[in-house]
Amino acid sequence: MTAIQPRSNVTVELVKSSATDSDVATAARVSTIGGSHTAEVDLMKDAGLINFLMRDRHGSPFEHTSFTFYVEAPIFVAREFFRHRAGFSYNEESGRYKQLQPSFYVPAVDRPLLQVGKPGAYSFKQGSDAHFARMAANMLHAYNEAYEAYEDMLKAGIAREVARMVLPVGLFTSFYVTCNARSLMHFLGLRTKSHTATFPSFPQREIEMVAELMEDHLAEQMPLTYGAYNSNGRVAP
């Protein structure tokens, strides 16, 4: 039997991007001064324009940008992620065409384990060492059993698309996702928790881990846009 590989982290790699602040400013200026894509970049003017676009929610200029990410995350995170439809394109690894690798998610020791409160008004707090030990032991046991059953069926010649039915949502999957700055900001507004957000969201921690890594790339590639996004309450335009 193949040994399972527990993981507590996620992977987000920026595969390619075509996304700058001046892409946004140039697209916006076509409405006032016509095509200005050969003009030199004026960061001061661009900053003011981008802030205006963000504040007044003129969102379409932000769509003239593109980010392609490669993500490795548990299936339950991918399921949440794929709910984002507008401005997102996806391709995911196939459990029909290849054997799925035994990589399974086990939360890190600092991940809050206890839910306190009622649906719609709850928070999470740290579990004890005993809670963590119990969680980890149960997950590893279940993952081992599931992967053993999966491999047993594959060895018997049962099709991958059937054998995979025993695998749990803690299994890692991988996918490519392409989005633009506007759809990315909408995603970040819903999938990160921020005390500065005009509309606070309370995402599951694991998709937030993915979102935080994506957010770093937005900040790096489009600093003016990112600054305006934050100073306008993290509301996607």
Ligand SMILES: Cc1cc2nc3c(=O)[nH]c(=O)nc-3n(C[C@H](O)[C@H](O)[C@H](O)COP(=O)(O)OP(=O)(O)OC[C@H]3O[C@@H](n4cnc5c(N)ncnc54)[C@H](O)[C@@H]3O)c2cc1C
């Ligand atoms: C904290 C949290 C908890 C959640 N819990 C649940 C849950 O329990 N069950 C569940 O099923 N989902 C749940 N979701 C998923 C949620 O309902 C959305 O599907 C997901 O956040 C994607 O948001 P979106 O539709 O705005 O994004 P996108 O699909 O990217 O759409 C972006 C925007 O485009 C517009 N749009 C897109 N499609 C349409 C359409 N068909 N008609 C009209 N306008 C459209 C809307 O303005 C939308 O906001 C949860 C999400 C979060 C963040």
